[in-house]
Amino acid sequence: MKEQIFEIIKAAIDELNEELEYEELEQVTPDTPIFGGDSGIDSLSLVRLVVEVEAGVSEAFDAEVTLADEKAMSSRNSPYRSVATFTDFVLARVEGQHS
């Protein structure tokens, strides 16, 4: 499931980056930074990314996850810091739904 979530996130970043054209988002790996730090993604792009991932997760797993988080905009603790942290965050939410 984790692999599948990674692919959903990667596809969403690829789609977003067709418009943004950020070099650091061209090759998406678990280490790719998303929000805060060196990545150029602003909060609006982050929102668009999260919306796409929510829709992708809903399609793939028939799970209604809401990826809202009070630490979303925190540069240190945001679950959207990197592709890896975002993947874990989504995984936990999907598993929480199914348990």
Place this chain on the structure above:
Amino acid sequence: MNTMLITGTRKGIGRHLVDHYLGQGYRVVGCSRSAAGFELEHYQHHELDVADDKAVAKMVRAVAKEHGGIDVLLNNAGIASMNHFLLTPLRTVEQVFATNVFGTFNFCREVAKVMARRKYGRIVNFATVAAPLKLEGEAAYAASKAAVANLTQVVAKELAEFNITVNAVGPTPVATDLIRGVSDEKIADLIGTQSVKRMGEYRDISNVVDFLIRPESDFVTGQVIYLGGVS
């Protein structure tokens, strides 16, 4: 066929809005805590508590999936409480805020996500003249609707980039169950404070909503339009 989602459609203003917008050719999806009690062509009903964020997310995604998107959201569901402030239990305040504020928040957030993907949307929330008039005996209700008005204005800014407008209409009293418990004398006093001194009618509300949801109204957002000349 454009899709409109209206909350609180079982009776009152919501019920009127269903007929009004079916008449304009919209597909209407409504909801309330219990069954609609009516069946109409191009109308679908969901039973849920608007304050239940998971149920709201599930409904919104199901609607978006089935109809390919949502064009308009009318956050009509609302409850009132008329009581002296000193006699109002906290539980009442919680219930009023749950439906009026949290319900509006939940639907705005989930529907806006769907609208953002298509870069188009119209959201109309429901305020009340009780807030600007600071009506005595309506502390919980007026405070909750003041929150809705402010939420509308902030969310309007945040969603503008997605070509989603967010406005609110603030009705005067309309003869519905919401004001059933209010004395005639009090209603008469309230109407006396309006510039246009008459009861509100359903058409007064749908008229403003008609304007706010027009595609041409893309330059109108973050506005709270009070009826009856109240400001």
